[in-house]
Amino acid sequence: MNKPIPVFDGHNDTLLKFVLEKGTAQERSFFTKSGAGHIDLPRCLEGGLAGGLFAMFVPSNTGQDFSRPYNPADPANYAEVDQAVALNFTSAMIAMARKIERASQGQVRICRSAAEIRKAMEEGSLAVSLHIEGAEAIDKDFNALETLQAAGLRSLGPVWSRKNIFADGVPMAFPSSPDTGPGLTDTGMALVKACNDLGILIDLSHLNEKGFWDVARTSRHPLVASHSNAHAICASARNLTDRQLDAIRDTGGLAGINFHVAFLREDGRHDRTTPLETIARHAAYLVEKLGEDHVGLGSDFDGCMLPLDLKDVSGLPRLIDAFREAGFGEELIEKIAWKNWLDVLERTQSPSL
Structure with missing residues (x-):
């Protein structure tokens, strides 16, 4: 069996999964292959996941029973989160990442720069780069931002699909324009500038359209x-319009393809029979709009409904085959799989970091 093409993935919710499962009947080891969730180390090795942005998302109700099916229509899932609660829960996810790194004996590394990611990948270690999805853990004076950056935070999405002190999140509505509400607050614009200064990538996923354009005007x-x-x-509010794609292209940015079936399908349905060629169709469109150097993968593993043919991270070689069947050459596949992400991370981080 050939070694799979390495993948650096732009988004997963694995740290959240492991924190929520801790102390429950569902608790598992990151180092044991499981049928639960989408990611563990054995399945990463099987599928070729060499690294990624590991998100730290704080649910609206951190005490709810997460063994029960998630209901996206429940308004309680979008309630505002207290900053102290969010910071404490984010700290638990950082601690989980550090415990996994320490127990891995070098198989997992928390990386603070693109250079460290490259070195980890070259040496066969899983490269973990810490990301915040929804900045509720950050206070208006950005003291927590300084602390979290020192702990390894290198990427941040100001919002999830709910409102906070920085901006309004876009609802996961279909069919819908992403133009759903007001843009960044003054504090949100200050957050963008602070992240620029600290070498923290600003992630536009989950921002509504006005927020997107506010970041475009504010960020360097x-x-x-x-x-x-x-x-x-797919006319989901969570997806990018052609005008937004033009702006991403013009700044030399990147869009990461989400594997969630409802963000892939023309009908927006939660249908796991969605073929992998649908992901390849989005990839081809994004390459056409952005150019081959500005498209990556942003799976949403452990936070989405995957196509059955993908199943979990071990299925990534099947997606690579779908790209080949769609006529993508090997050089383009490697760019989408990992090279483009490392390039954009390199360009958003200060040389001193």
């Missing part, structure tokens, strides 16, 4: 949407 860095697809193919 390339525009990046870590896990969003083409609105022209």
